[in-house]
Amino acid sequence: MADRWVVLDVGETLIDETRIWSAWADALGIPRLTFLAGLGATLARGGDYRDVFALFGAAEWNQHAPDVEARHGGFQPQDLYPDALRALDGLRAAGYRIAIVANQPAMRHAQLEALGVLAEVMGMSDALGVAKPDPAFFERVLDLTGAEPAQVAYVGDRVDNDVVPAIVAGMRAIWIRRGPWGVIQELLPGTDPALVVDSLDELVERIGEVWPRPD
Ligand SMILES: [Mg+2]
Structure with a gap:
């Protein structure tokens, strides 16, 4: 065989990935529940996950990536x-x-x-x-x-x-x-x-x- x-x-x-998506919400100053619900709605509409940033008017979202990574700190055992x-x-x-x-x-x-x-x-x-x-x-x-x-x-x-x-x-x-x-x-x-x-x-x-x- x-x-x-x-x-x-x-x-x-x-x-x-709860922690990294929460870090995105925090970095953008959006309540976590609101941001994560927006992600779900984006996916339910057949959208790409990146579309969630447009939903919240965060066109320059990629600029926040270093801040998000710092908040996230890489994968941890609890992830x-x-x-x-x-x-x-x-x-x-x-x-x-x-x-x-x-x-x-x-x-x-x-x-x-x-x-x-x-x-x-x-x-x-x-x-x-x-x-x-x-x-x-x-x-x-x-x-x-x-x-x-x-x-x-x-x-x-x-x-x-x-x-x-x-x-x-x-x-x-x-x-x-x-x-x-x-x-x-x-x-x-x-x-x-x-x-x-x-x-x-x-x-x-x-x-x-x-x-x-x-x-
Ligand atoms: Mg996967």
Whole structure:
């Protein structure tokens, strides 16, 4: 049997992004509840998350990025979803190879490792020079793992950035329904992930369904 890879997204898959979105609200001087509700409304309308800044008239939002990073201080242990580390251990124990390849600033790589998030392959989009949902991102996943598409399961919380492009790339898509996108987005007819789960604990329990054994 060829090696099977489970490749994971970071934001809202391994990491709860509540703190960084709260830092954005604080930096812009917007009450957190109002800002986060605006984000949800933006996503529900099918908008890009960056559109939330226009909703609040913050056209020059990018100028606040250094302030946001200072408030955020990088990934902290409390940002890890409680099932993240044990799920990686569980998948490894079940014989799967682990990669983490995601849309993130390059500095998150070392921050994840400092939290004990370990993988055979780790790649952040800013370092790779390519980001989801670009098909080239998923080609890089194959380059980095050396795997055939059918031997890769890509796990992410977004239909548009994770599930659809992973399927187009010939991978098994696993949709984890947590975080704003995971709760708000819906599958269009004809988009069939290999698995839909509510948590990484459920993923570990059900990963065997992704590659059913032939009779
Ligand atoms: Mg994500």
